[in-house]
Every structure is written in C-alpha cells, then in structure tokens.
Amino acid sequence: MRKNILKVLVSILLLPAIFGCGSKFLETDYSRGIDVDDGLSSTANIKIALNGVYYRLFYYYYAGNYATNIGDIPTDITYWNTKTGHWDKLYSYTFTDNDTYLYYNWNYGYKVADNAARVIKGAKELYDGASAADKKVLDRCMAEAYALRAYAMLRMVNVFGHQIKVNGADFSGQPGVVLVDEPIPAFEEVSRATVGETYAAILSDLNSSLSHFATGETQSNRCYFTPAAVKGLLARTYLYMENWSQAASYAMDAISTSGLKMVYTEDAYKKLYTGGGSSNSESMLYLAINGTNNWSANSCGTLWTTYNFSPSPKLQALYGANDIRKSIMDFSSVSTPEVPEYAGGKFHTANPAHATNYLINVPEMYLIAAEAQLQQNNLTQAANMLLNVAKRNPAITSAGDLPTTKPELLQFIKDERARELFQEGLRLWDLRRWNEMASVYAYDAPAVKYRHNNYKISDLIFPIPVDEINAGFGVTQNEGWQNTLPK
Secondary structure, three states: OOHHHHHHHOEEOOOOOOEOOOOOEOOOOOOOOEEOOOOOOOHHHHHHHHHHHHHHHHOOOOOOOHHHHOOOOOOOOEEEOOOOOOOHHHHOOOOOOOOHHHHHHHHHHHHHHHHHHHHHHHHHHHHOOOOHHHHHHHHHHHHHHHHHHHHHHHHHHHHHOOOOEEOOEEOOOOEOOOOOOOOOOOOOOOOOOEHHHHHHHHHHHHHHHHHHHHHOOOOOOOOOOOHHHHHHHHHHHHHHOOOHHHHHHHHHHHHHHHOOOOOOOHHHHHHHOOOOHHHOOOEEEEOOOOOOOOOHHHOHHHHOOOOOEEEOHHHHHOOOOOOHHHHHOOEOOOOOOOOOOEOOHHHOOOOHHHOOOEEEEHHHHHHHHHHHHHHOOOHHHHHHHHHHHHOOOOOOOOHHHOOOOHHHHHHHHHHHHHHHHOOOOOHHHHHHHOOOEEEEEEEOOOOOEEEEEEEEHHHOOOOOOHHHHHHOOOOOOOOOHHHHOOO
C-alpha cells in the first residue's frame, strides 16, 4: 500500500463531536489525535477511536457518497443528462486507473479497515484487566469495529475484485484485496488475498461481531452497527456467495432482530426519506447526515439533483401506475423529458444535501430471502417473501398476483430489486452476479436507448489506483482490466 495511503496507519484521526445521531454522534470531547501505539490505553480512548472509524465510513469519499454510488451510476437504471461532469467517466465506461472515485474507494476503504483493526487490537489488549462494566463497552466496541471492517472489505472486494459467484460459476480464486487482519505497519510489503480468502475474512469478522455483541452492550441509535445490521450484512454476503440457505436464514433473522416493519401507503413511504434515522422505520443502519452535518455539494442529494443523475427511462417504466415508490420520484421545475433533472428520490428532502444514506434495510432482506428460497426451488416461500416488497404496488395484493414459474419469478425478483433498491448502490453487483448481458450508458431520454448493449458485465473489473501500483509496496494490478470494458 502506498505511502500517502499508509499515513492513516501511523495515527488514527479522532475527530470532535460534529455529527448528530440522537443527542450526540461520534461522541467525543477530543479534537486531537491519539497515538495508536500508546494512546489506546483506556476504554474511553477506544470509544473515541471507534468514533473515528465511523467518521471514515460516514465521509463522502466513502459510504457518504463514493462507495455507495459506484454501485448505481454505471448501470442500466441510472441516467446522466450531460449538464455536469461528475461521475461521467464511470457512467460512460471511459475511466482510467487514475480515476478519482476509484482512488477514494480504495483509499477510504483501507482507512475504515485499518482503523477498525486498531480498535480491535487495542480493545483486546485492555480486556483482561478491565472491570466488568468496561468489558461490556469493549465488547461492544469490538463488535462494531469487526462489522465496520467487514462492511469496508465487502465493498472493496466487489469494486476491485471479480464477483465471487456468477450464476453458479466460481471465481473465488481470482485476486481480491489486501486483508487487514492486524494493523499494517507503514511501508510494509503487502499482497492481495484471493476473492475467496477475502470473503472468508468478511464472514469471520461478522461472526466475531455477533459474538462480541452477545457479551457486550448494543447502542440504540441505528447510525451504529447493531446485531440486526450485522445479520443483514451476513445475508448480503451469503447472497453474493450463492449460499442460499444461509442468505435466507440471516435475512429473516435480521428482520426479526430489528423489529422493524415495512410501510404501504404513499404518505408513509415518503416520510421514510425525510432525513435521519427516526424517519425511516425500515432501516437497520444509516449515516448520521442531517441539516447540520452534511457534505453539501459533495452529498448524494446533490448528485441526484443538480449534478444531473436520475432514474433511467428503463427504470421508470418498470413501476406500476400506482406504485407508492413513485411518490418520491419527482423532477425539478426546470426538468424536461429530454434533459431530466431529478428532485432527489430517496434524497428528496427540502434540501437534498441534508438527506441521509440508508445502508442496510428491511426490504433488501425480504428480497434476499425471496431470491434465496427460489434458488432452492421453494417457489411458495419465495413468493411469500417477495410479496412483502412487491405489494408496494397496490395492484399486487397476494402471492397469487406474482408469477408462478421459476424463470418468471426470478425475473420479477430482478426487476423488483431494481425498483426497490435504486439509489442504495447495489445494482452493479446484482448485474454482475446474475451474469446479465447488460445495457449501460443510457442516452437520448425519454427513449430507452443505451450506447452499449449486450455487455457481459460480469467480466467487469475496475483497476487498482495507479498510484498504489507505482508505490511498489506489493499491490498488483488487475491484469487486462481494460479488456473487460464494453466495446
């Protein structure tokens, strides 16, 4: 890993309490750094360090924007009206190995993973000598840190590695990413694990997280990882691995553990996206973005409004006439069919820059369970799980309104994931794992047209940032990545 990325491995940035989640978020009175070799010497400092890891996750360079939107922008369900230049290289598949968005996906993914590793290491060193009360806090800190590292690694391996399974084909032996089992000393030579080894590490971290939650405390605010969110991330991970039974089991366990319910009226659906965790009764994990603490021009809300990205004409046509999800799919007063300007969608608040990201949500869990049951040939169970989401369209009132054959039901699930999960950053990984012959780079709205059609998108591999390769610390490039782009 290169020198300027490894700066974060020398000291953890511990930031003041500038975010709002409940009464406080990233709760710390410190505005100075704490030396990672000597500073993680108390439970209080472990808590502060963990808050620094959440800040890395929260930042617009990572889950606050770049690591989320890379899963939606270069897909069939997104449209760019060409009025601004943000994300245009990724959208049009003309990016290079010095692309800014790829660079920060790599850079901040490792900031999250390494800082989490340091919290885990520091908490373990304190644990045996801690009081019973402090042990509960340390267990909770380790549980959250393991989950944060797993979240970062799953995003990283999807962006910079091959999908682990593609419609039954196994690519676990392909190059993955650099694992951070222990904090990596600055300037140390490193190497990439395989995709399979990376997934094994992710599962290990998530299981360790649940083990520590079992003996520790759990925070009530859903801007922090909880057992429900960890189980949701396990369900997503097992889905990508095509471990259908585990995917279905953890998805349902996540829903049950969360106690959260879905809504089925337009008013209730719109209120989900009015900002903050209290507004969304379906989200297990969200970012603490609000009117006081947000990324302004760098926010997701700005990207999906004045930076001119919107749902593609193909996606818009997938919704039924009275589907309640259309209640947030408004366009601005200056929008035209030919040059659409979106009003934010899931970031549709009065000021879209103040809207937050919901990272792990109940509807996704039902869709995971539906797909996993279908792949096990349990069509009745699949339809029953799918109905929980599909009835956002009032025309669908019972499982009898859904397709009855496996191929048709699978296609419905694929379309339903497009309808339900738009703007959550999951579409690209879906297209790749399904081995879709995809259409990308939509143009000429309101017509449904794409510059690249029948693209074998499962082949797509993004390049490792060139600065990382040139630093000479052992990270190798994805060979032939240029040849995986659409022609």
